[in-house]
Amino acid sequence: MVKATIKKDSSGTYRGFYFRGHAGYDEYGKDIVCASASVLAQNTINSVEALTDDRFRCELDEKKGVLKFRFVGEVSKESKLLMDSMVLGLTSIEEAYGSQYIKILFEEV
Numbered sequence: 001m002v003k004a005t006i007k008k009d010s011s012g013t014y015r016g017f018y019f020r021g022h023a024g025y026d027e028y029g030k031d032i033v034c035a036s037a038s039v040l041a042q043n044t045i046n047s048v049e050a051l052t053d054d055r056f057r058c059e060l061d062e063k064k065g066v067l068k069f070r071f072v073g074e075v076s077k078e079s080k081l082l083m084d085s086m087v088l089g090l091t092s093i094e095e096a097y098g099s100q101y102i103k104i105l106f107e108e109v
């Protein structure tokens with residue numbers, strides 16, 4: 001199962017995310033749940049980097065299936081929208097395929 005922990009502050013601003021695990025929906029290379037979640041996360045990171053001046057830190061360990069991302073400093077309205085979009089996509093995946101493959105958790109930081 002992919003566990004996606006979305007981190008937000010007390011004002012509701014998303015501050016980052018932590019993905020861990022593999023969905024197990026299908027065999028490696030055919031797992032559309034895992035691929036979908038990965039694409040959403042990677043596109044969010046790439047978009048924040050290309051379309052904003054926001055600073056962030058990112059760590060990836062493909063073997064363990066771990067991806068960590070967090071903003072450093074202020075979060076622009078553009079990054080807020082990108083994070084909202086990612087969360088919407090992840091929630092849609094969880095609704096469509098079930099929480100046995102992907103679980104979205106929210107954590108206040």
